[in-house]
Each structure stands twice: as C-alpha cells, then as structure tokens.
Amino acid sequence: MQGTKTNTELLAELQETLAGDRVTTNETILEQHSSDESYHTPHLPDIVVFPENSDEVSATVKLANKYRVPVVPYGYGSSLEANVIPQQGGVVVDFANMNKILEVREDDFLVRVQPGITRSQLEKELKKYGLFFTVDPGADATLGGMASTNASGTTSVKYGIMRDNVRDMEVVLADGSIIHTGSLAAKSSSGYNLNGLFIGSEGTLGCFTELTLKVIGIPEHIMAARAEFTSVDDAVDAVIAILQGGVPIARVELADEESIKQMNLYSETDYSEVPTLFLELHGNEAGLKQDIAFMEEIVSDMRCRQIEFETDTAGRNKLWEARHNAAYAFIHNHPGRKQMVTDVCVPISELAGAVKDARAAIGESGLSGGIVGHVGDGNYHILLMLDPENTDDIERANHVNERIVDYALERGGTCTGEHGVGTGKQKYQNREHGHALDVMRQIKHALDPDGLLNPGKIIE
Amino acid sequence: MQGTKTNTELLAELQETLAGDRVTTNETILEQHSSDESYHTPHLPDIVVFPENSDEVSATVKLANKYRVPVVPYGYGSSLEANVIPQQGGVVVDFANMNKILEVREDDFLVRVQPGITRSQLEKELKKYGLFFTVDPGADATLGGMASTNASGTTSVKYGIMRDNVRDMEVVLADGSIIHTGSLAAKSSSGYNLNGLFIGSEGTLGCFTELTLKVIGIPEHIMAARAEFTSVDDAVDAVIAILQGGVPIARVELADEESIKQMNLYSETDYSEVPTLFLELHGNEAGLKQDIAFMEEIVSDMRCRQIEFETDTAGRNKLWEARHNAAYAFIHNHPGRKQMVTDVCVPISELAGAVKDARAAIGESGLSGGIVGHVGDGNYHILLMLDPENTDDIERANHVNERIVDYALERGGTCTGEHGVGTGKQKYQNREHGHALDVMRQIKHALDPDGLLNPGKIIE
Incomplete structure (x- = not known):
C-alpha cells in the first residue's frame, strides 16, 4: 500500500483526526512495529498511530474501514508467534499513550486500566494499595497484549489465566462502534460470554481500549523454594504428587539442566546445573508451615536431591528474576x-x-x-x-x-x-479444533466481514 | 404445530431414527416438559425425544432442521427463568437417558460425563475416588443444564462458576454437525474461546452432548459455621471484611430473618430468626485453625451476636441442607x-x-x-x-x-x-449489554441462521 493514493488519503484523514505527531510513517517507527520478540519474519506497516482515547481508536478503525486497510493493535511487541506483525501492512495502533490506571475500586478488588499499561507499571501502582494483579507471563507485556493472547504464566496454577482475571473490556469493533464485554459483577449468566470470546482473539475481533481487572490482596505470607532433582522425570513426578496432595501451590516452574546453565551465566547465580523446580506458596503463617512440611515430604519421596527455601523478599526476587530471565539468558548467551x-x-x-x-x-x-x-x-x-x-x-x-x-x-x-x-x-x-474451526471462522466473518482486523492471524 | 402434516412426518422420521418408545407425543410427558420450576407460563412441546448418544441428538437436530421445527434441550427442568420452556413448541430433547460418567482421569483431575447426569449422581460417584465437583447450585440440576445457564452457587466464591469448571464440551450445532469446544489441557490460547461462549448459551447455540469437568480432591479439612447478626447490614459488612481480610472462604451465604423462619418451619431447625451467614472453610488443619480465629475476630468486630461452628459431617450437612432448602421451604410453607x-x-x-x-x-x-x-x-x-x-x-x-x-x-x-x-x-x-447485544445477535445468527435452537431465549 506504501505510497499509493489510498495511503496518502488515509494518512491525511488520520492526521486530521489525531494530532499530527501521533500519526507517522517515519521509517524507524515503522521498523519498530514490524516485528515481535520471535524468529518470525518482520513486515512493515504503512502507518503507525498513537491514539490517546477510545474515540481516537474508533475514528482510526472507521478510517481504515473506509479505505479497506488492515488494522493491527500493538502493545509492547513481546508476542512470540508473530501475533502483532502487520503481515499485510496497514495501520498499526500503538497503545503506548493509553497506559493509565483509570480507577482503583479497592472494596471490589477491581482496577480499571487502559490497554497500554505494562505489567510492571501496574504492579508498582497496585502495591500502594496492598493489591496485586496475579497474571505473570514473565515478559513486561502490556495488559491489552496479555488479554489479546489470553496470557498466563507462573501463577496461573493458583490464580488462573487472563480470561479468569479480566472482568470487563471496552472494545472497538471492526466498524468502529464500541461495546463493553462484561460488567463489574463477580459473575453473570446474562447474555453470551463476549468477555471470554474477545480475550485471546489477538486483535482479530476488535481493539481493546479499556480493561477492568480482578486484583487480590498481597498474600500475608509468601514462601519460595528451589528443589533440585537428578532427572526431569523425577521433577515432573514431584509436581504431580504436589498437586495430588492438594497443596495449594501458587507457582511451580520447571527448568531443565541446560536452562539452569544459561541462567547461571546470565543471572550470576550458582545453582546446581540439574533439573530444578522453582516453587512458591501463599497463605497464612500456620497453613504455610504445614504446607511446606508436607511438600518437603512429597519432594523427598520423589528423589529430590535438595530443597532450598527463600524466606526473605530479596532472595525470593532473585530466584524469580533468574527464572523469568531464562529466555533472555539464552538470547544473551x-x-x-x-x-x-x-x-x-x-x-x-x-x-x-x-x-x-x-x-x-x-x-x-x-x-x-x-x-x-x-x-x-x-x-x-x-x-x-x-x-x-x-x-x-x-x-x-x-x-x-x-x-x-x-x-x-x-x-x-x-x-x-x-x-x-x-x-x-x-x-x-x-x-486441534476440527470442525470447531469453521465455527470460529463464522464468528470472525460475522464480526469482521471485511477481514480488516489483524488479518491472517488465528483464522487464515 | 400439533397434528399438522409437518408434525406427523417429523414424528414418523424421528421414530425411524430413534427407537419408538424414545419418541413420544404422550400428553403426560408433553406436559412434564412444558414448564420449569418457576412461575413462568408453561407451553407444550409437540414431541419429546430421549436420545441415548450424540449421533441420535445430531439426527434429531437434522430432522428438526429439515422440518424447520424448534429444538429445546432439557435436563432436569429446574431452571427458573423459563429457560427450558418450549414456548414455540417443537421437539424437546430430554437427556435423561444420557446420564453416565464416561471416564474418570484421576491424575488429570478430570471427569467426562454425559449431560443428563445430575449433581447428586455425580457427587456420589466421585466420592469413590476422593474427588468432588465444586459447582453447587442448590437444585439437583443436570450438568448439561448447569452448563447451559452457566450455573454457580455456594462454592463459587472459592472455586468459580461452571465456565471455570468445564474444560471441554461436545456440542451438536444447529445443522446437526458435532464439535468440541475445548481440550484436556488446563489452559489454552489456541483459537477462539468457544467453550466459554457455549457455556451460558441456554441451548440457543447448540445441544451439549458431553462435558469434561474439572474436579478437585475432597479438602483435607472442612469447617462450617453459622454466624448470627442483628441486621442484614452488619452481616454484609462482615462478608466484605472477611474478603478484605484475605480469608480464603469456600462458602459464605446470607439468609435474612424471613428465610430463617421458613427454614425452621421446613427443616425443623431452631436457628435464631435473625440475619445469618452460613460459612465454610477448606484447607489444611493448621491453616484452617488460623483462618477460623481470624474470622471470629472479624465477625465479632462486625457486631456478630453469636457464631457456631459445625466440626462434624452430620452437623455440617444439616446446616447446608437447611440453606439449600430455603427456596423449597417457602414453597412448602x-x-x-x-x-x-x-x-x-x-x-x-x-x-x-x-x-x-x-x-x-x-x-x-x-x-x-x-x-x-x-x-x-x-x-x-x-x-x-x-x-x-x-x-x-x-x-x-x-x-x-x-x-x-x-x-x-x-x-x-x-x-x-x-x-x-x-x-x-x-x-x-x-x-445491560447495549450495543454488545447486537454482537450477540450476530453470533446467534451466524451459528443458528434459522433460529431453531431454543427460539425466543436470551436473544429475542
């Protein structure tokens, strides 16, 4: 589309709608929005816009519609399956300027945010209220991006995935109209579950412009541990035994020998280079003590070589930083x-x-x-x-x-x-889905008949 | 449709497909399928069928399609908003004969069932494995029905609603084709979330013919309690304080003065006739003790008149039976x-x-x-x-x-x-939904273009 008449006209109309410097065809910026953190082949968008509110997103989508040009929402670019790569060009909507917390409803354990806020920004703000958002994918992704891929991560074994932790979203649809997918109620049987449908839709059904997230109080007591095993088999057997023992584990992460080696190089840790479980428990003091004793028993039955507990925050942070940086350690090394x-x-x-x-x-x-x-x-x-x-x-x-x-x-x-x-x-x-994929296609076609929303993703 | 040519031909074809006694126009049976447990006006179906497997459900839907006749799936009839009333007649598909447990995957904490199994049947069977299914709506509904309305109940505050506890469903679509909505994996970011969409769709998008449910181990220790208050306000304030205190409460139910009166009459209890919370905690012994002590402190701060704990199973069962029978108590009295x-x-x-x-x-x-x-x-x-x-x-x-x-x-x-x-x-x-209701309509239209699946429900 680059340089075509469509492109020029669309650009002019976008610049009329958004302030000029928030609509760009600058090569460096296009390049920054051409790839994600994966090995997938980059592709340049034609235009990048930086909206500041839902109305600007809606106006952008309406214009893209008018000119039949693809729209690809973009958060932090940390996706791993080309989810945000604009493979057919078009307009990338970067949510960097929409990164605010709009409302903290402490009594309701809810926080309303814009999609461009990153996990670390959110965590820092919530700490002031003694609250935390549980989904932790490792990367410092935006919350909008995390909702797009239905992200999860280390804590999902206890607290669930994005789909479990987003209560409502504001979404700009393919025609530029705006809907809400849920409500502030903890549960509902009213209407179809649009919230769950849009979460994980990777920008192919709409652009998320606001999210209401479920948060919880920071747990009273937290205990982390690192358990070393001789074989991956033993480590995995230990995980199954912990789950079957009913231990309400908050995190249980496996790293194999090679991953521990890379971590040691990158994070300057000196962990034994053997298959290892990184564990965490949340609870009250007495309950945690009993859980830990029980867990020690279970892992030792499963031929655990050694288990080391981290009681203080610094030790715990170091442990999880090493685990989170595993992928970056490989890249760095x-x-x-x-x-x-x-x-x-x-x-x-x-x-x-x-x-x-x-x-x-x-x-x-x-x-x-x-x-x-x-x-x-x-x-x-x-x-x-x-x-x-x-x-x-x-x-x-x-x-x-x-x-x-x-x-x-x-x-x-x-x-x-x-x-x-x-x-x-x-x-x-x-x-994987068989005939259910046809149902997904029908839904995509019903909600985005011209196929302009992140085209080529999920549904071919 | 009663007695029309369509009806006669459809009946004959259904009788050819299913064994004769599993297709009926018997007046008494039609009447039994004309209402639910609510005040809503009954309406007779034209035919009731009792399929024994997914293929028979599929064949039934295909025939209903051929004759452009409504199809209404039916479980136990315990719905409360006319959800199963065949208000436009047609064929009611009663799942009474599809009530088996098909597979228990203990290591995966999964159980595969047919939709006609009731909660109490399931509970009885799972007990043999030390497992339980957490969703408890009170009524002895079928699991298919519970998925249809996205049921929840007393334990959802800890364990979530039906949508959180069904991992996969087999669904017969409007054209008689069969899909699976999920997989056996604990989480997925593959494709659109059909599982969540079909759960809560009340038979308007398809007939559920199989469900894979998430189950958990029966908790090590359970403690129930009844806390009496002077006012409903105090009771509700206590609930909020318990949640904010981070107590991982498994059940917290309110009954007002009038409801307690009716329970006493019906269940022969002698509870003080004041606003009351019915509470339950699950966990390990030490953790539970600490939670209980903390909870006692919280409710007494909230002007609790008295709190009584039920440590043994019999006392606990009596308490929950009284609570579950509250609605029936009113009816009986x-x-x-x-x-x-x-x-x-x-x-x-x-x-x-x-x-x-x-x-x-x-x-x-x-x-x-x-x-x-x-x-x-x-x-x-x-x-x-x-x-x-x-x-x-x-x-x-x-x-x-x-x-x-x-x-x-x-x-x-x-x-x-x-x-x-x-x-x-x-x-x-x-x-409630505003423009999102149009999106729901688009989905309904895409998946059931002739509007034959439980017509007139959810979407007008």
Whole structure:
C-alpha cells in the first residue's frame, strides 16, 4: 500500500483526526512495529498511530474501514508467534499513550486500566494499595497484549489465566462502534460470554481500549523454594504428587539442566546445573508451615536431591528474576542468534512423557535449547537458538516444534498454552479444533466481514 | 404445530431414527416438559425425544432442521427463568437417558460425563475416588443444564462458576454437525474461546452432548459455621471484611430473618430468626485453625451476636441442607402459591445497599418473601410467593423484580448472576449489554441462521 493514493488519503484523514505527531510513517517507527520478540519474519506497516482515547481508536478503525486497510493493535511487541506483525501492512495502533490506571475500586478488588499499561507499571501502582494483579507471563507485556493472547504464566496454577482475571473490556469493533464485554459483577449468566470470546482473539475481533481487572490482596505470607532433582522425570513426578496432595501451590516452574546453565551465566547465580523446580506458596503463617512440611515430604519421596527455601523478599526476587530471565539468558548467551519458543500444554498425566520426548527432540536437532515451563498447568516451552539466515537451522527448529505439538495434540493437549496462534501456530488449528474451526471462522466473518482486523492471524 | 402434516412426518422420521418408545407425543410427558420450576407460563412441546448418544441428538437436530421445527434441550427442568420452556413448541430433547460418567482421569483431575447426569449422581460417584465437583447450585440440576445457564452457587466464591469448571464440551450445532469446544489441557490460547461462549448459551447455540469437568480432591479439612447478626447490614459488612481480610472462604451465604423462619418451619431447625451467614472453610488443619480465629475476630468486630461452628459431617450437612432448602421451604410453607426467584449480582461494595433496598421492596410489595444469596460474589436472590392466577400479585412481584434489577444495573451489576436469561430476564438485555447485544445477535445468527435452537431465549 506504501505510497499509493489510498495511503496518502488515509494518512491525511488520520492526521486530521489525531494530532499530527501521533500519526507517522517515519521509517524507524515503522521498523519498530514490524516485528515481535520471535524468529518470525518482520513486515512493515504503512502507518503507525498513537491514539490517546477510545474515540481516537474508533475514528482510526472507521478510517481504515473506509479505505479497506488492515488494522493491527500493538502493545509492547513481546508476542512470540508473530501475533502483532502487520503481515499485510496497514495501520498499526500503538497503545503506548493509553497506559493509565483509570480507577482503583479497592472494596471490589477491581482496577480499571487502559490497554497500554505494562505489567510492571501496574504492579508498582497496585502495591500502594496492598493489591496485586496475579497474571505473570514473565515478559513486561502490556495488559491489552496479555488479554489479546489470553496470557498466563507462573501463577496461573493458583490464580488462573487472563480470561479468569479480566472482568470487563471496552472494545472497538471492526466498524468502529464500541461495546463493553462484561460488567463489574463477580459473575453473570446474562447474555453470551463476549468477555471470554474477545480475550485471546489477538486483535482479530476488535481493539481493546479499556480493561477492568480482578486484583487480590498481597498474600500475608509468601514462601519460595528451589528443589533440585537428578532427572526431569523425577521433577515432573514431584509436581504431580504436589498437586495430588492438594497443596495449594501458587507457582511451580520447571527448568531443565541446560536452562539452569544459561541462567547461571546470565543471572550470576550458582545453582546446581540439574533439573530444578522453582516453587512458591501463599497463605497464612500456620497453613504455610504445614504446607511446606508436607511438600518437603512429597519432594523427598520423589528423589529430590535438595530443597532450598527463600524466606526473605530479596532472595525470593532473585530466584524469580533468574527464572523469568531464562529466555533472555539464552538470547544473551547466543549473540547473533534468534530464539524459537514453542509453547504447548498437555494434560498433566502426559507431562513427564511430553517433556522427555521434547528433551530427545532438542538433542536430535543439534540446536542449543532448553525446556522451561509452568508445569503445574502441564504447560511447557522449548527455547531453541537458531541462525535466522540458516534455512537448515530453521528447518530443524520447525521439526522440533512440530514434534512437540504432535505429541500434545495426540494426547488431548493444545498447540499453545499461552503464546497464542499468530501465524506460527496456524497450521495446527485445523488439526486441534476440527470442525470447531469453521465455527470460529463464522464468528470472525460475522464480526469482521471485511477481514480488516489483524488479518491472517488465528483464522487464515 | 400439533397434528399438522409437518408434525406427523417429523414424528414418523424421528421414530425411524430413534427407537419408538424414545419418541413420544404422550400428553403426560408433553406436559412434564412444558414448564420449569418457576412461575413462568408453561407451553407444550409437540414431541419429546430421549436420545441415548450424540449421533441420535445430531439426527434429531437434522430432522428438526429439515422440518424447520424448534429444538429445546432439557435436563432436569429446574431452571427458573423459563429457560427450558418450549414456548414455540417443537421437539424437546430430554437427556435423561444420557446420564453416565464416561471416564474418570484421576491424575488429570478430570471427569467426562454425559449431560443428563445430575449433581447428586455425580457427587456420589466421585466420592469413590476422593474427588468432588465444586459447582453447587442448590437444585439437583443436570450438568448439561448447569452448563447451559452457566450455573454457580455456594462454592463459587472459592472455586468459580461452571465456565471455570468445564474444560471441554461436545456440542451438536444447529445443522446437526458435532464439535468440541475445548481440550484436556488446563489452559489454552489456541483459537477462539468457544467453550466459554457455549457455556451460558441456554441451548440457543447448540445441544451439549458431553462435558469434561474439572474436579478437585475432597479438602483435607472442612469447617462450617453459622454466624448470627442483628441486621442484614452488619452481616454484609462482615462478608466484605472477611474478603478484605484475605480469608480464603469456600462458602459464605446470607439468609435474612424471613428465610430463617421458613427454614425452621421446613427443616425443623431452631436457628435464631435473625440475619445469618452460613460459612465454610477448606484447607489444611493448621491453616484452617488460623483462618477460623481470624474470622471470629472479624465477625465479632462486625457486631456478630453469636457464631457456631459445625466440626462434624452430620452437623455440617444439616446446616447446608437447611440453606439449600430455603427456596423449597417457602414453597412448602405457602401451599397453592408459586415462587418468583429473582437473581442479580452487584459489585461487592454495592451489596449492603442492594440488599437493604431489596428488603424494602419486598416490604412494600406486601408479598411474603425472603432474601438469600451467595454474598461472597455479590449475588443474591429474592424469593417471592405469589398466586399465579392473581394479576395483582404478579404485577407486584414484577415490580420488585424490576426494582432489584434496576438497582444492580445502575451500579455496574448484572441482571442475573446465575439463573440465566430465559425469557424472564430478556427485557433487561438491551439495557445491560447495549450495543454488545447486537454482537450477540450476530453470533446467534451466524451459528443458528434459522433460529431453531431454543427460539425466543436470551436473544429475542
């Protein structure tokens, strides 16, 4: 579309609607919005806009409609499956200027935010109220982006995923009209569940312009631990035993030997380079003590080599920082290489087999790679380092990806636990959903008949 | 349609497809399927079928399609807003013969069931495995029915609603084709969230033929309590304080003075006839003790007159039986009268005001009525006794209903927390959802273009 008549006219109309410097075709800015944090091929948008309110988003979508040009909402760009790459050009709507907390309803445990606020910004603000938002995907994503991919992460085993923690959204639809998807009530049986439908729709059904999030009080007592195992199998068995023991675990993360090595290099930790579980418990003091004693018993039954508890905040922060930086550690330690992160989720009973097979697949690929995961949910990631110019590397990485997904789908799992479909997981949609994919297509067609909202994502 | 050519031909084709005695036009059976447990006006279906598997459901829907006749799925008939009343006649699909547990996946905390299984049947079977399904709406509804209305109940404050506890469904669509809405994975970001969309759709988007439910281990320790207050305000303030104190309460139910009176008459209890909270905590022994001590402190700060704990199973069961039978107690104690139950949900900060206003509305109506509710979610019900032949009674009850709903909607609440829309809450849909109702209509039209699935419900 670059330089066409459509482009010029649309640009002029956008500049009339939004202040001039918030509509740009600056090459550097276009470039910044051409990629995400993945290995997927970048593509330039034609225009980037920075709206400041819902009406400006609505006006932008209406204009894009008038000129039949794609609209791609953009948060922080931390997606991993090309979810935000404007592969057909068009207008990228960057929510950087819409990053405010609009309302804190302490008594209702609710906070209303704009979609461009990042997790760390939100966390910092909420701390003043003794509150926290539970979903923690690792990356410092925007809340709008997290809702788009139905993100989850380390705490979802206890507190749920984005879909469980967003109570209402304001959404600009394909025609520029504005709706709310929920209410302030803790539950509802009124009408169809639009809230859940829009969450995870990756910008293909509308642009989120406001979110009302469920928050909780910061837990009275928190205890973190690092448990070392001789084999991944033992570590996974321990997770299953902890869950079956009814321990209300708040976080349980696996990192394999290779991932711990990379963490040690990057985070200057000196953890034993063996399969490790990072654990966290939240609760009252007495309950926590009993849970910890029980958990120690369980992991020692599962041949745990050593378990180390972190009681103070500093120790706990260091532990989770190391875990969160696992992906960045691989990237940092492999200069010039890109990372393929594949993300699947299996029924927990299939987890040990899945991780074992994944480890074998990495070994056979010859690529450097590790396994980390939110294993309490049966969700794990493979971090594979590859040279994006080397087709052989890409082929081998794709092969690992396919094998992992195959393994999950054959056992009732899903091709993506939390990263979303984008284009990277599109080829598995038919296999995973079968005829249900046609229903998804019907919904997409009903709500975006011209296919202008993030075209080519999720639904081909 | 009764006796028409369409009817005769459809009947013959259905009888060819299903065994003869599972397709009926017997007057008594038609009558049994003409109403639910509410005050709403009954309407006879033309045919009732009792399928035994998904293929028979699919064949039934295909035939109904061929003859352009409505299809209304039916579980136990315990709905409260006319959700299952076949107001345009047609074929009622009764799932009584599809009531089996198909698979228990203990390691995955999943159980696969047919939609016609009732809550009590399921509970009995799961007990053998030390497992339980958390959603407890009070009525012994079928699981299919509970998914249809997105039911919840006493335990939702801790464990969530149906939408949180159904992982996958098999659904027969309007054209008779069959899909799955989810997978066995604990979470997924793959495709649109059909699972959440179909749950709560009240048979208007498809017939559920199989459900995979999330179950949990029976809690190690359970403690129930009954806390008596002088005023409803104090009781509600205590609930808010318990939630803000971070006590992980598993159940917190309010019954007002009038409801306690009716319970005492019906359940032969001798509870003080004052506003009362029924409470329950789940956890490990030490944690529970600390929670109880903390909770006692909180409720006494909130002017609790007396709190009584039930440590043994028998005492606990008696307490919850009395609470669950509150609605039946009113009916039993008012022979010849019907019950209007209105169900709204408000943000918790608005709960005290809402309940106070509701109590005033009942008083002004001159009707006998009580307030009970799952107040930890901000969800409460008004039970109003009326003579269904007396238009003045109905008018007064409708007036109370409208006032309660208005109060909720003005404060960001919802017109139904758990009973669903049916036809009873239809007139509030536009006010609650605004333009989002058009989106719902588009989805309904896309998935059921001829409007044959439970026509007239949710969407007009």
